[in-house]
Amino acid sequence: MNQDKLDTFTLDGQTIPFSAGQTIIQAAIAAGVYIPHLCFHPEFKPHGSCKLCTVKVNGRQTASCTALALANLVVENNTAELNNERLTLLQMLFVEGNHFCPSCEKSGDCQLQATAYELKMMSPHFDHFFPDRPVDATHPEYLLDFNRCILCSLCVRASRDADGKAVFALSGRGIKSHLIVNAESGNLVDTDFSSTDKAAHICPVGVILKKRVGFAVPIGQRRFDAQPISATPHPIAKGDA
Amino acid sequence: MSELDTLNSPANTPSPPTPLPQAGEGSQVSGEVNQSGEGHHVKKLKVATTSLAGCFGCHMSFLDIDERLLELVKLVEFDRSPLTDIKHCGPCDIGIIEGGLCNAENVHVLREFRANCKILIALGACAVNGGLPAQRNHLSLTTILEEVYHAQHGLVDGFIPNDPELPLPLDKVHPIHEVVKVDYFIPGCPPSGDAIWKVLTDLLAGREPELGHGLIHYD
Numbered sequence: 001m002n003q004d005k006l007d008t009f010t011l012d013g014q015t016i017p018f019s020a021g022q023t024i025i026q027a028a029i030a031a032g033v034y035i036p037h038l039c040f041h042p043e044f045k046p047h048g049s050c051k052l053c054t055v056k057v058n059g060r061q062t063a064s065c066t067a068l069a070l071a072n073l074v075v076e077n078n079t080a081e082l083n084n085e086r087l088t089l090l091q092m093l094f095v096e097g098n099h100f101c102p103s104c105e106k107s108g109d110c111q112l113q114a115t116a117y118e119l120k121m122m123s124p125h126f127d128h129f130f131p132d133r134p135v136d137a138t139h140p141e142y143l144l145d146f147n148r149c150i151l152c153s154l155c156v157r158a159s160r161d162a163d164g165k166a167v168f169a170l171s172g173r174g175i176k177s178h179l180i181v182n183a184e185s186g187n188l189v190d191t192d193f194s195s196t197d198k199a200a201h202i203c204p205v206g207v208i209l210k211k212r213v214g215f216a217v218p219i220g221q222r223r224f225d226a227q228p229i230s231a232t233p234h235p236i237a238k239g240d241a
Numbered sequence: 242m243s244e245l246d247t248l249n250s251p252a253n254t255p256s257p258p259t260p261l262p263q264a265g266e267g268s269q270v271s272g273e274v275n276q277s278g279e280g281h282h283v284k285k286l287k288v289a290t291t292s293l294a295g296c297f298g299c300h301m302s303f304l305d306i307d308e309r310l311l312e313l314v315k316l317v318e319f320d321r322s323p324l325t326d327i328k329h330c331g332p333c334d335i336g337i338i339e340g341g342l343c344n345a346e347n348v349h350v351l352r353e354f355r356a357n358c359k360i361l362i363a364l365g366a367c368a369v370n371g372g373l374p375a376q377r378n379h380l381s382l383t384t385i386l387e388e389v390y391h392a393q394h395g396l397v398d399g400f401i402p403n404d405p406e407l408p409l410p411l412d413k414v415h416p417i418h419e420v421v422k423v424d425y426f427i428p429g430c431p432p433s434g435d436a437i438w439k440v441l442t443d444l445l446a447g448r449e450p451e452l453g454h455g456l457i458h459y460d
Contacts, residue, residue, distance in 0.1 A: 101459035102430035
């Protein structure tokens with residue numbers, strides 16, 4: 001499509017302005033429209049892997065975190081068809097890992113959980129994998145609970161792009177993909193990971209957890225207890241996702 | 242109805258279960274009017290409940306509907322339930338299952354409920370996704386039994402119980418939807434009394450149950 005004079009597209013019928021180079025989800029967030037997402041973060045290059053932000057652009061499905069906004073696009077977002085597929089993606093994420101919310105320090109502040117509430121996920125639907133994923137508690141200040149990893153790669157990107165380190169990486173392929181720590185021992189304590197790293201504050205779920213503060217904010221008084229994720233501004237300025 | 246409501250498509254939720262005997266007009270919940278009784282005799286819906294691999298916390302939360310229990314018992318009567326101590330359930334309108342499946346008896350009870358209940362509800366985290374008992378799933382059953390009955394500090398001449406009356410443990414704990422069709426789910430550990438009340442009153446009034454923000458919780 002040629003660059004038109006109007007720098008707007010429509011999202012579920014609403015006119016959304018954008019500037020050159022913005023992706024669809026960036027323009028939507030700037031306009032205050034919620035598109036469900038997990039691996040997207042405004043401060044980092046898109047990864048395009050979770051597919052929660054899939055929208056229909058001129059009738060074809062694409063990830064809105066990687067698709068550039070173009071003039072006069074017709075984008076569908078909040079439709080039954082798309083939300084149904086997003087729900088299925090969420091359910092697959094829930095059964096692939098061990099997401100036991102009642103014991104999770106991140107509960108109420110978790111993007112996966114809040115997105116599942118938003119899309120009214122009442123059950124995991126599929127059979128659970130119950131994988132065996134030992135935790136890494138070697139670091140004196142931080143705990144890694146891999147049971148909850150959704151492979152969004154935000155910690156990988158934060159460590160590499162913001163911290164100038166390479167503490168985390170995704171390893172393996174397909175169903176065997178998993179998060180690894182860049183040390184010969186495989187333990188976080190043997191890396192240059194630090195509590196001041198961006199990567200220490202980016203995890204949208206309960207994998208990278210600061211020790212001894214887990215319940216400083218009581219359950220019931222957390223970010224997504226106050227309001228649903230669709231009404232919660234993206235924590236772009238907070239620095240602590 | 243928002244667009245999200247239509248998420249309950251066949252891909253994610255079983256087809257709508259058998260409609261309940263319908264309640265009266267208006268928003269007030271009421272039982273079915275018996276054909277012989279000219280509207281004076283109200284036939285109560287039958288409800289059965291049980292706790293499988295759970296902690297009875299969901300039943301406690303059910304009791305947390307507090308004085309609304311008085312309203313509820315005008316509309317329903319309880320069949321098999323820890324509240325009645327009836328041992329087997331007959332034909333029921335609604336079956337409520339707390340807890341997942343950790344042993345063979347749980348599976349038998351669940352199948353009895355499914356066979357007898359028009360609508361089956363998974364109540365709480367353990368029924369929905371295995372919950373706390375399922376945290377044993379990354380360990381082998383042998384390891385667990387050895388640890389608990391043989392190896393644990395302070396045990397002398399321990400042995401693994403093998404009385405034939407004891408139900409055999411399953412090698413993994415499973416949520417109930419992995420074994421029978423479940424019509425509705427109320428997540429939470431436990432779900433709040435308000436969430437349970439909302440689902441029950443929606444069902445009794447013939448509405449599709451829906452939990453909004455604040456009522457849907459996984460923790």
